[in-house]
Amino acid sequence: MAAVIKKVGVIGAGQMGNGIAHVAALAGFDVVLNDISTDRLKSGMATINGNLTRQVSKKAVSEDDKAKAMARIVAGERLDDLADCDLVIETAVEKEEVKRKIFHDLCAVLKPEAIVASDTSSISITRLAAATDRPERFIGIHFMNPVPLMELVELIRGIATDDQTFEASKEFVGKLGKQVAVSEDFPAFIVNRILLPMINEAIYTLYEGVGNVEAIDAAMKLGAHHPMGPLELADFIGLDTCLSIMQVLHEGLADSKYRPCPLLVKYVEAGWLGRKTQRGFYDYRGAKPIPTR
Ligand SMILES: CC(=O)CC(=O)SCCNC(=O)CCNC(=O)[C@H](O)C(C)(C)COP(=O)(O)OP(=O)(O)OC[C@H]1O[C@@H](n2cnc3c(N)ncnc32)[C@H](O)[C@@H]1OP(=O)(O)O
Numbered sequence: 058m059a060a061v062i063k064k065v066g067v068i069g070a071g072q073m074g075n076g077i078a079h080v081a082a083l084a085g086f087d088v089v090l091n092d093i094s095t096d097r098l099k100s101g102m103a104t105i106n107g108n109l110t111r112q113v114s115k116k117a118v119s120e121d122d123k124a125k126a127m128a129r130i131v132a133g134e135r136l137d138d139l140a141d142c143d144l145v146i147e148t149a150v151e152k153e154e155v156k157r158k159i160f161h162d163l164c165a166v167l168k169p170e171a172i173v174a175s176d177t178s179s180i181s182i183t184r185l186a187a188a189t190d191r192p193e194r195f196i197g198i199h200f201m202n203p204v205p206l207m208e209l210v211e212l213i214r215g216i217a218t219d220d221q222t223f224e225a226s227k228e229f230v231g232k233l234g235k236q237v238a239v240s241e242d243f244p245a246f247i248v249n250r251i252l253l254p255m256i257n258e259a260i261y262t263l264y265e266g267v268g269n270v271e272a273i274d275a276a277m278k279l280g281a282h283h284p285m286g287p288l289e290l291a292d293f294i295g296l297d298t299c300l301s302i303m304q305v306l307h308e309g310l311a312d313s314k315y316r317p318c319p320l321l322v323k324y325v326e327a328g329w330l331g332r333k334t335q336r337g338f339y340d341y342r343g344a345k346p347i348p349t350r
């Protein structure tokens with residue numbers, strides 16, 4: 058029988074972490090949101106409040122449900138605050154060494170029967186599971202951005218993930234009102250295996266001067282009916298995350314077709330990570346985004 062999940066811990070209060078806390082609380086789960094930074098925790102809570110307020114104004118959520126959801130989320134600054142969670146989802150930066158350290162420290166305080174999951178965009182679930190004391194209760198639960206709006210969640214089993222963990226995770230995702238796509242544990246899974254090479258190619262198209270930022274985004278929005286242009290989407294995802302995913306694909310599949318575009322590397326080195334730092338392929342500091350190339 059699948060384990061019963063009532064209390065969910067979320068590690069990392071960035072764009073994915075606050076989105077996951079938002080949808081879990083709205084679905085009736087008790088949530089503990091954790092981050093190493095107190096400021097990030099505060100801004101994560103404020104973002105959830107703002108997004109719920111927007112849903113109330115659109116009549117997608119009632120005032121009462123918003124208040125109940127906010128009351129279900131507790132901000133916890135220490136990993137100890139997650140000790141009695143039934144499921145903990147890690148959504149810290151896309152860096153394997155950071156995630157491995159989190160899992161090591163988390164497992165020391167988390168109740169043994171709890172499930173541990175990662176929202177990683179690309180990193181091997183089997184390898185991350187090996188950094189825990191419970192590889193059989195470890196799984197990839199990969200949400201899409203923006204979490205409150207996107208319908209899909211990928212579920213990725215590591216080599217040791219047991220059936221109870223998979224079933225409990227599937228049931229949890231269903232309770233959030235999302236659809237599951239099951240992916241094998243290959244670099245970047247399904248969505249990012251397809252999406253990120255497209256984004257990387259758009260950056261090469263810019264790098265080689267085939268088109269400027271506006272032309273490339275307009276081409277894919279109007280010519281292929283994508284809701285966002287690939288460069289706008291890269292800024293939305295975060296250029297650091299895009300680069301990490303391309304590096305995992307390049308190293309994991311050892312194929313030069315996944316070589317990260319040098320221009321993407323340059324933007325990340327400049328600290329121009331997209332919307333989250335106010336500058337990427339667009340500059341977001343003014344009233345309207347301005348292309349940076
Ligand atoms: C990198 C990875 O590992 C995996 C990934 O996630 S890859 C990224 C996947 N995501 C995508 O590809 C997103 C592509 N973009 C889109 O689908 C759309 O642009 C979008 C859904 C994000 C926004 O759509 P839009 O029509 O341009 O925006 P906008 O009009 O501002 O908002 C649409 C609605 O969403 C709501 N909304 C926007 N952001 C929201 C949020 N964070 N929370 C709640 N509601 C939100 C708005 O209130 C609005 O509601 P109504 O339709 O009721 O008016």
Ligand SMILES: NC(=O)C1=CN([C@@H]2O[C@H](COP(=O)(O)OP(=O)(O)OC[C@H]3O[C@@H](n4cnc5c(N)ncnc54)[C@H](OP(=O)(O)O)[C@@H]3O)[C@@H](O)[C@H]2O)C=CC1
Pocket residue numbers: 068069070071072073074091092093094097147148149150151152155159176177178179199200201202293294295298333
């Ligand atoms: N962006 C996207 O579109 C998607 C991203 N993902 C994945 O989700 C994860 C998070 O991405 P995203 O939310 O965009 O990134 P963000 O940069 O928005 O958020 C990451 C958060 O984790 C915090 N953090 C860093 N180290 C730790 C730690 N040791 N303990 C607790 N918190 C920590 C960061 O704090 P600080 O800034 O202070 O370092 C930050 O608040 C990544 O693995 C990413 O690949 C999955 C799906 C979509």
